[in-house]
Amino acid sequence: MNTEGFISTIDLFPQLDSKLIEVLRTLSDKDWQKPTLAHSWCVKDIAVHLLDGNLRTLSMLRDGYFGSSAPxxxxxxxxxxxxxxxxxxxxxxxxxxxxxIVIELLEQTGKQYSAYLKTLNPMSKAAFSVAWAGEQESLNWFHIAREYTEKWHHQQQIRAALGKEHELYSGELFQPYLETSMRALPFHYRNTKEPAGTAIKFIVKGETDYEWFLCSDGDTWKLKQASDRSPTSEITMSKEISWRIFTKAITPDEARKQIVSKGNKQLAEKIVDMVAVMA
Structure with missing residues (x-):
């Protein structure tokens, strides 16, 4: 259970939802049916998936109703x-x-969803763990941050289909998405054994450059914002490519063509098949 590196996203949900409603209200009938990076889903399919996220959270976590039993x-x-x-x-x-109807329901349930999240103690155990970060138990703040990444990347899939990605790349909205997604790195590299002192530097180019260091102690990897170690490997990717990698919207082979790596390329480029979604 990750108790370090608290990421605050709770106050960003209303703003993110507002931007979603704003863009959906501009769509023509043809726009709703446009294909997206979410494989077989069109724009409308992603919108109703976001609605499902609101309703399931309210039903299960707020109301304690889980419906039929899972296998x-x-x-x-x-x-x-x-x-x-x-x-x-x-x-x-x-x-x-x-x-x-979809827009109306998203607007109504989004407000209830955000209000419910604010009732959670961020340092209490979450109902669901962040499995893609390797956790069997998570704290509410990490669960909430994971939910933020879900809303961010699904809206970005809609915007990518419409050629309107730029709205969500503002530092206020994009940095928390990246910060949370990068928490998958230590788990992703868990079976890659390197000597203590090995450090990999990751750079995402955005409004500013976002940097992380993944450092090995010989047994495990730790994600850090800074390191006094000279990196063994360095990888640089654009903001547009970063979230596509983390959500399987681009194949590893395609990703390798659009990133820049230095030093031990094989070690650095392992990130191209990392996922920060349940996939």
Whole structure:
């Protein structure tokens, strides 16, 4: 359970939701059906998936209603498959809703969702762990930050389909997304053994340069904002490529062509297949 490096995202949800509603209200009928980076999902499918996130959180965590029992789940892969099934069933059922209804429901439930999150003690145990960071138990602040990354990247998928990505790259909104997603790095590199003192520097180019260091003590990796060690490897990626990597919106081979690595390239480029979503 990660008790260090608190990331505050709770006050950003209303702003992020407002930007979502704003862009959805500009869409034509054709825009709602545009394909997205979310594989088979169109813009409307992602919008109703975001609605599902609001409703499921309110139903399960606020109201204590979990619906039908989940099957026995014994692995991360089985959990992902179960969630994918739930998501597909919801998206199919929501085909019957109009875009107007979807917007109205997103606006109403988004406010309730944000209000509920504010009732949680950030340092208490969360109902759900952040599995992609390797945690079996998480604190509420990390669960909330993970939920922020979900809302951020799904809205960005919609915006990418419309050619309107720039809105979410403001430092206020983008930095917390990156900061949270990068928490997957130590878990992602867990089976990569390097001598103590090995450091990998990661740079994401945005309004400013965002930097992290992944440092090995010989047994485990620690993510740091700064390091007094000279990096063994260094990797630089654009803001546009970073979130696509973390959400499997680009293949590892495609990602390698659009990043710059120095030093031990094999070590640095392991990031191209990192995920910071349940996938």
């Amino acid at each position: 026995e789940i014994n692995s991360y892969r089985e959990l992902v498959e179960y969630l994918n099934q739930l998501n597909a069933e919801w998206v199919l059922a929501m085909k019957r809703l109009s875009p107007t």
